[in-house]
Amino acid sequence: MTEISFGHETELELPAGFDGAFQFVIANGGTGTDTSTLTLTGGTNNSPISSGELRYPLGMLVGCEVAFSNLSGTGTNNEDNMSVSGRRYTIVKHVINESGSTVLHVTPQMRTTSATVNGTVTGTLHISAYKLPTLDEDSEHDDDANNSSESVLTDQFVGLINTISLPETKVDLKRYHVIGLGRDVAVQVPGRFVNTGGQFEATMHNARWLYYALGQESVNMEMGGSGFDVSSTGTTDTATVPGQGLITHGNANMSLLPGNYVHITDTDTIPVHLHKEAALDKSGTTTYPIGDETALTTDAQKNEIRRVAAYHWNSSDSKGYIWLDDGLNFAHSSGKALRKLDYSTSNKFPLLDATTRTIARPVDRMVFAKTIVPSFALEVSVRRNDNQDDDGGTAEVVDGGSTDAKQLTRVFRGCKVKEFSMTADTDAAVRLSVGFDAALCYTDTGRLETSNKGDRYNVHRLFEDTANTAQARMEAGIAKGTQKPFMFYNGTVDVGGIRLGQVVSFDLKGKTGVEQFYTISGNKVADSVTDQIPFAGARNASIAVEGKTEYELDMEIIVDDPTLYHQMRRAVDNSDDANKMVSLSFTKQGTGAASGRESMTVVIDDYYIVEAPLTIPEDKGPMRSKLKVMPKSIRVFAQDTVYHY
Numbered sequence: 001m002t003e004i005s006f007g008h009e010t011e012l013e014l015p016a017g018f019d020g021a022f023q024f025v026i027a028n029g030g031t032g033t034d035t036s037t038l039t040l041t042g043g044t045n046n047s048p049i050s051s052g053e054l055r056y057p058l059g060m061l062v063g064c065e066v067a068f069s070n071l072s073g074t075g076t077n078n079e080d081n082m083s084v085s086g087r088r089y090t091i092v093k094h095v096i097n098e099s100g101s102t103v104l105h106v107t108p109q110m111r112t113t114s115a116t117v118n119g120t121v122t123g124t125l126h127i128s129a130y131k132l133p134t135l136d137e138d139s140e141h142d143d144d145a146n147n148s149s150e151s152v153l154t155d156q157f158v159g160l161i162n163t164i165s166l167p168e169t170k171v172d173l174k175r176y177h178v179i180g181l182g183r184d185v186a187v188q189v190p191g192r193f194v195n196t197g198g199q200f201e202a203t204m205h206n207a208r209w210l211y212y213a214l215g216q217e218s219v220n221m222e223m224g225g226s227g228f229d230v231s232s233t234g235t236t237d238t239a240t241v242p243g244q245g246l247i248t249h250g251n252a253n254m255s256l257l258p259g260n261y262v263h264i265t266d267t268d269t270i271p272v273h274l275h276k277e278a279a280l281d282k283s284g285t286t287t288y289p290i291g292d293e294t295a296l297t298t299d300a301q302k303n304e305i306r307r308v309a310a311y312h313w314n315s316s317d318s319k320g321y322i323w324l325d326d327g328l329n330f331a332h333s334s335g336k337a338l339r340k341l342d343y344s345t346s347n348k349f350p351l352l353d354a355t356t357r358t359i360a361r362p363v364d365r366m367v368f369a370k371t372i373v374p375s376f377a378l379e380v381s382v383r384r385n386d387n388q389d390d391d392g393g394t395a396e397v398v399d400g401g402s403t404d405a406k407q408l409t410r411v412f413r414g415c416k417v418k419e420f421s422m423t424a425d426t427d428a429a430v431r432l433s434v435g436f437d438a439a440l441c442y443t444d445t446g447r448l449e450t451s452n453k454g455d456r457y458n459v460h461r462l463f464e465d466t467a468n469t470a471q472a473r474m475e476a477g478i479a480k481g482t483q484k485p486f487m488f489y490n491g492t493v494d495v496g497g498i499r500l501g502q503v504v505s506f507d508l509k510g511k512t513g514v515e516q517f518y519t520i521s522g523n524k525v526a527d528s529v530t531d532q533i534p535f536a537g538a539r540n541a542s543i544a545v546e547g548k549t550e551y552e553l554d555m556e557i558i559v560d561d562p563t564l565y566h567q568m569r570r571a572v573d574n575s576d577d578a579n580k581m582v583s584l585s586f587t588k589q590g591t592g593a594a595s596g597r598e599s600m601t602v603v604i605d606d607y608y609i610v611e612a613p614l615t616i617p618e619d620k621g622p623m624r625s626k627l628k629v630m631p632k633s634i635r636v637f638a639q640d641t642v643y644h645y
Contacts, residue, residue, distance in 0.1 A: 002382050004161065005460045005476075007154035008326035009375045009413070010309070011129040011245035012048060015321070016070040016122050018314070023122050027114035033524055035092060036110040040102045041120065046258070047312040048135050048323055052101030055139045055310075057150035057457055061094040063413070063440050063537030064132050066106055071123035077111035082126070087111075091127075092525045092536035096141055107521065129243060130544065131414040131439050131537075133377035134325045137258040137310045145446030146396045146454025153309060153325055154379035154411060155460045157467065157478040159202035159209065160485060162431070166380060167198035167412055167438040192518050193539045195412065195438040198378075203485040204422070204430045207367060207600045207638040208477065211645035213420045213434065213510060214636070215373040216329050218300040219644075220289035220364040223263065223339055232256070232340035234320065236264070239334050242371075243327040248319045249338055256311040259475065261341040261643045262322060266302040266332050272368050273298060273633055276576075276606075285576075288366045293601050293637040296578050300366055302330035305341065305643045326374065326644065341643060343474040350474075350641035352481045357590025357597050359641055367636040367645075372546055373512050376415050378438070381459040383407040396454040398447050407447075409457045414439025416514045416544045422602070425505035429485035430586060430600075437516055440540040445530045479641045486586040486600060493555070494583040495629070496567055496574055496609070502558035504624065506584065508602060509554075510634070513547025553582065553604070553629040558622045559614060565625070568612035575606040575632075582607060582629060599639045607631040 025039040043049030054061075066089050067082040079085045093105035112121065133152035140149040171190050178186035202209065211217050234251035247262075256262065269287050276298055287299040307325035314321060322338075343349045351360045384406040397404045419435040446456035460466040467476035493500045519542040527535050559565075567574070574580045582604035590597045611628035 001384075001386070002380070003459055003461055004158050004164065004378070004380050005154050005156060005462055005466070006158050006376050006378045007152065007156050008134050009129050009132050009377055010134040010325060010327050011243060012127040012132060012135065012323070013244075013246040014049060014125045015246070016072070016124040018043065018047070018321070023120040024125070025120055026110060026112050026117055028109065034109050035105045035107045035525070036113065038104045038106060039097065040104070044312055046137065046310060047321065048137070048310050049102070052099070053096065053141060054102040055135050055137055056094070057139060057152065057442075057444075057532075058096065058141065059094050059445075059532030060133070060152065060411070060442055061091045061104065061127065062531075062533040063540060064091050065089070065128040065130070066091055066104070067126045067128075069124045069126065071112070071121060073121035074118035075112065075116035076121055077116065079111040090521060090537075092538070096143075105525070129245065129327050130375050133411065133413060134309050135323070144452035144454070145449050145456045146398070146452050148446065148454070148456040149458040150456050151458045151460070152377065152411070154377050155466050155476060157462060157476045158200070158378075160205055160483065162201045162203060164200035165197060166378075167195040167415070167436065169441050170194045191539070193440070193534070195441055195540065196516070198412070198415065198436040198438060199434065201431055201433045204432050204600070205483050205485045206477075206598070206640045206642060207636050208642065208645040209417075209420070209432055209434055210422075210636050211367050212374055212376060213417045213512060214367050214369040214634075216368050216370045217304070217645060218288055218366050219303050219305050220301075221263065221303075221305075221361070223265065234338040236332060236334050236336045236338060237319065240328055240332045242329060242331055245324050245327045247322050247324065247328075247338075249322070250318060251320065252313060252318065254320055254338065254340065256308050256320070256322060256340055258308055258310055259342065260308045260311075261305055262308060262324075263339040263341055264304045264306075264328075264332060265337040265339065266304070266330070268302050268333070269299040270302055270330055271298065272300050272635065273606075274370075275632060289364060293603055294578060294581070294583070296576060296605055297366070297635065300368070302332060304329060305363070307644060343471050345471070350479070350643075352479060352598070352641055353592065354481060356592030357481070357588060358592030359596055359598065359639065362596065362639045363641065363643060364639050365637070365645075367638065369549055369633060373416055373514065375544070378412040378415055379409070379460060380412065381407060381409040398453045407455055407459070409444040409455065409459055411442040411457075412438040413442055414541070414544060417512055418514050419509070419511045421507060421509045423505070423507040424488040424491070426488055429487050430491070437514070437541075437544070439516065439542075439544065440533055440537050442532050445532055448530050474641065477642050477645075482598065482641055484588055486588060490589055491584065491586040494581065495555070495627070496564060496582075497579045498561070498563060500555075500557055502560060504556040504558060506553065506555040508584065508634075509552045511550045513549055514544050515547055516541035517543050517545060519543070549633070551631045551634055553631065555627045555629070557625055557627060559625045562614075564609060564627060565612045565614060568609040571608060573608065578605070581605045582631070597639075601637045603635050603637065604629070604631040604633075606633065
């Protein structure tokens with residue numbers, strides 16, 4: 001039995017003096033080491049840290065990058081502030097001490113040490129998003145593995161998966177022959193760990209994975225007069241930057257809970273394509289949202305929706321702290337409107353009508369590429385049977401007998417899409433193949449502990465507990481009825497202003513240019529069988545950097561008009577003309593108006609047709625042409641019930 005789910009990776013920021021209590025103690029790692037230890041103290045309920053315990057599974061933070069700002073306290077060294085020296089540290093050990101506080105070992109050794117500091121240190125702690133799954137405020141740690149219920153927010157529906165290959169860990173073994181020691185291998189030394197080659201094919205029921213392939217998302221919702229409960233509102237009280245995972249507001253009446261959503265209304269715009277001139281320099285261009293994807297879109301409003309991972313109203317500074325599930329795509333100035341959304345029965349939410357298949361209060365979005373692609377975490381568990389205690393209630397069977405579930409749970413962290421292929425033919429639904437690599441793999445090792453063995457990690461069994469109600473299915477991204485796939489016969493294809501009625505197949509391929517890099521870390525942490533991340537992640541990829549993007553569209557059509565051939569032979573530049581865009585549009589079946597049903601449209605507005613062969617068929621049948629279209633960029637318009645992909 002196998003369970004697969006996924007979730008965002010999000011920066012964690014713990015502000016200086018949070019709730020007047022969050023602090024940490026810095027000490028040397030010990031003689032002969034190049035580490036410092038951070039013992040966290042304070043915090044509060046409903047936040048990422050309470051009584052010094054950071055709400056993350058044991059060992060999950062190993063391999064993550066941490067930095068500090070606003071450090072203060074007797075004996076602190078200003079060089080440890082990121083803004084002063086740019087110093088960043090890597091977490092090489094993540095444990096809970098006997099007092100229940102989280103202890104992080106970081107390398108290299110900090111300039112502030114136990115020899116200089118007097119008492120506790122206050123400051124802001126930043127853990128970077130890459131390799132950091134979003135925290136689960138309900139995560140519960142216990143010294144006994146079989147009583148723990150640890151988790152992160154990898155609780156989202158991956159999709160209608162047909163096949164999947166995981167980025168399984170491989171050891172890059174170095175083998176050396178030595179002169180004078182015969183013909184056999186004389187020395188074998190393990191090198192780096194490789195987690196590459198991940199791939200899955202899904203039947204597309206929404207455009208979710210195109211967000212992870214492209215990276216930017218601008219949403220459009222009618223927040224006023226359309227049935228939403230917007231009584232709980234506020235405004236951002238500080239400016240934000242892209243990738244930020246924490247926003248604050250100053251309205252004590254804005255009531256939020258983990259699992260709610262927050263809508264950021266920002267009419268400021270951002271260019272969609274950096275290679276094009278500003279909208280003011282061209283006629284016929286416009287800004288999303290426009291309500292019509294057939295227009296040339298050069299800019300987008302910076303509206304975003306994010307799930308609330310944790311929330312706390314801090315009375316000492318009269319601020320509400322909202323920790324998000326997935327970092328922000330855009331920068332926002334202060335004073336932007338915040339509105340609470342959720343999927344509860346007391347509020348209005350996007351709802352699919354079972355009869356007409358139309359959506360009340362739909363979420364419209366445009367997805368496009370820009371600087372980065374978001375990283376994600378993939379949770380995978382395998383077991384022999386269902387004899388598993390999933391919430392720490394009773395002792396688990398871990399003796400290896402016939403009733404033992406023999407569960408193995410892994411979380412592949414630091415995953416980024418490298419390539420994708422969206423394809424369909426006349427016999428099938430629209431399918432999306434995604435290739436990705438992971439940086440490292442967290443493994444639940446609770447069954448290897450010396451006593452009270454058990455599964456520390458609480459697996460997300462999607463259809464048994466995580467998404468076993470109508471509301472939970474919405475929260476997981478698979479609202480009732482929305483799992484129906486986009487079918488080829490419900491689509492339309494336009495090229496160069498021509499509606500093609502005789503398309504046999506198409507294949508839209510893209511590459512993100514993501515490449516992993518291994519860096520010298522120099523940590524000296526000893527390996528243990530119960531380590532969730534072997535060798536503190538030092539042998540795994542450290543960073544993943546986006547490179548150039550490339551897109552290509554192949555279509556096979558039955559030729560009844562040579563117009564497209566004439567465009568190819570003259571190398572016609574199809575750009576900045578709304579009447580000549582390539583459009584692949586799909587709308588799900590239903591009896592309601594097409595404009596209100598689930599839909600997905602891929603638009604290309606700057607391209608060349610580079611191949612349009614007119615091969616004479618050998619079987620005396622119709623003439624077919626395999627068109628090859630080379631776009632500069634693509635954008636995706638979608639309408640569905642998901643607040644945020």
